[in-house]
Amino acid sequence: MKHLSKIMGAVLSLVLLFSLFGCGEPHEHVWSGWMYDDENGHYRICTADGCTEPRAREYGQHDGTPCTLCAAFRVLAFYAKYNGDQAHESFDAEADDWFQKQAEENNFIYESTCDWSLLNDAYVANFDVLIFLDSRPEDPYVRAAFERYMEKGGAWMGFHFAAFALGEAGSGGSAVEQDWDWYHEEFLGSGQYTDNTWQPTAETLRVETHDHPATEGLPDTFVSAPCEWYSWEHDLRENPDITVLASLDSSTFPVGDNPGEIWYDGYYPVVWANNNYRMIYFNMGHNLVQYGQPYRDLSHTFDCEEMAAMVLNGLFGLVG
Numbered sequence: 524m525k526h527l528s529k530i531m532g533a534v535l536s537l538v539l540l541f542s543l544f545g546c547g548e549p550h551e552h553v554w555s556g557w558m559y560d561d562e563n564g565h566y567r568i569c570t571a572d573g574c575t576e577p578r579a580r581e582y583g584q585h586d587g588t589p590c591t592l593c594a595a596f597r598v599l600a601f602y603a604k605y606n607g608d609q610a611h612e613s614f615d616a617e618a619d620d621w622f623q624k625q626a627e628e629n630n631f632i633y634e635s636t637c638d639w640s641l642l643n644d645a646y647v648a649n650f651d652v653l654i655f656l657d658s659r660p661e662d663p664y665v666r667a668a669f670e671r672y673m674e675k676g677g678a679w680m681g682f683h684f685a686a687f688a689l690g691e692a693g694s695g696g697s698a699v700e701q702d703w704d705w706y707h708e709e710f711l712g713s714g715q716y717t718d719n720t721w722q723p724t725a726e727t728l729r730v731e732t733h734d735h736p737a738t739e740g741l742p743d744t745f746v747s748a749p750c751e752w753y754s755w756e757h758d759l760r761e762n763p764d765i766t767v768l769a770s771l772d773s774s775t776f777p778v779g780d781n782p783g784e785i786w787y788d789g790y791y792p793v794v795w796a797n798n799n800y801r802m803i804y805f806n807m808g809h810n811l812v813q814y815g816q817p818y819r820d821l822s823h824t825f826d827c828e829e830m831a832a833m834v835l836n837g838l839f840g841l842v843g
Contacts, residue, residue, distance in 0.1 A: 552569040552571055552574070552579060553569060553570050554570070554581055555567045555568045555570050556591065556592075557583065557590045557591055557592035557593075558592070560582070564582060564583060564584045565583050565590065565593070566581065566582045566583065567583075568580055568581075569581070589626075589630050589631070591632065594630060594631050594632045595630045595631050595842070597632040597633075597649060597650045597652075598622065598626070598631060598632065598634070598650060598651065598652045598654060599635070599636070599647065599650040599652070599653055599654070600618075600619065600622060600634070600635040600636070600654035600656055601635070601636060601637070601639060601641075601642060601653065601655055601658065602615045602619070602635065602636075602655075602656040602657065602658055603637060603657070604637040608684075609812050609814055610810050610812045610814075611657040611683070613810040613812050613820050614656070614657060614807075614808045614809060614810045615656045615657055617810065617820075617823050617824060617825060618656050618682065618808075618824070618825070621825045621831070622635075622654070625835055634650075635656075639662060639665050640665065642660055642665045642668055642669055642672075643664075643665070643668050644668050644671060644672075647668065647672050647677070648672075651677075651841075651842050652679065652680060652838065653669070653672065653678070653679050653680075654679070654680045654681070655679070655680075655681040655682065656682055656685070656808070657682055657683050657684040657685060657808050657809075658684060658685060659685050659686075659706065666705075666706070669706075670705055670706075673710070673800050673802070676801065677801065678801035678802065678841035678842060679800070679801070679802040679803075679841075680802070680803050680805075680837065680838060681711075681802070681803075681804045681805070682804075682805050682808035683750075683753075683805065683806060683807060683808025683809055684699075684808060684809075685808075686707070686711050686716070686755075687699050687716050688700060688702075688714075688716060689715055701714070710797060710802070711797070711804060712757060712759055712762045712764065712765045713755035713756065713757055713759065714756030714757040715755070715756040716753055716754075716755065717754050717755060717756055718753070718786075719751050719753050720751060720752045720779030720784055720785065720786055721781040722749075722751075722779070722781055722811065723749040723751045723810070723811040723822070724750070724779060725746055725747055725748060725749045725750075725822075726746070726752070726771055726772075726778055727744050727747075727771070727772040727774055727775035728744065728746075728769045728770065728771060728775075728793060729743065729744050729769065729770055729771070730743055730744070730745075730768065731767045731768055732766065732767075735768055735796065735837075736837060736839060736843060737768055737803060737834075737836050737840055738769065738836075739836065740832070740836075741829055741833060744772050744774075745827070745830075746827070747827055747829075747830060748822050748824045748825075748826055748830060749811040749821075750806065750807050750808070750809050750824070751809040752778060752786075752793065753806055754786075754789070754791055755792075758790070759792050765796070766796045766798055767792040767794070767795045768794040768795055768796060768803070768833075769792070769793050769833070770790065770794075771786075771790075771791040771793060773788075776788055778791075792806075793805070793806035793807070794806065794807075801841050803841065805833075805834065807830060810822050810824060
């Protein structure tokens, strides 16, 4: 729409102007969807029973947080309120703030929740992209809704522990078992988690292809923020449906600094996409922290400019 180009990148705010007549007894307004006014603004009307003509109106100018009319797209992020790892919780908080800032600067709506019941057909139909921040759904009904969302053309971005699974279903191998074949085998393609490095370290990453929105314009190699790196059951290079976008560069070995949790060689993909879905997965999502008391953050994932660019460009690519 013509007016959209005029508000891209703007920092928006809503100005509320209510009618002085016809609202009757005080009540909570129930607003209709935003309606086009002119190139400078838009409005919606209160539809609550207590409002009589002329009904109260809420007017929005193109200088505040984007409404659903102005926003280019909508993003909903899911996370676990307490996932048992302070480093994951550190990343979740950082990512939540970072995505909100990007939404304000790039004209999209970003919402986040730890209520996985919202991942249902009706609610997620309002969003163009779903994000899993270091977590995955466990409820079978929620999982089924997510599968339907993706099969119908929805888009997804996942980070770090969102792909974790260890032990076959019912084996007691871990608190997060591989009990979701569609997700781990078909969608992610990685199968189970097999190993990790420790402690979180900054490493040289190699961009494997520049023919993807997430990696377009990035250098061939760059140094990441500190992360705990995962290895996987399946070799993603052998899966024709998977495009590996970045991996640990051979020059960066050894990876890790804790005896018994150091990698000296091998191939380790850290960012990839499944060509059959609108999705992208990032191994990143584990900040370096000082555990216990006093707890403190020692690194931030999005301090790496290349990583931040890869995530933002990947997001735009999912909705492009």
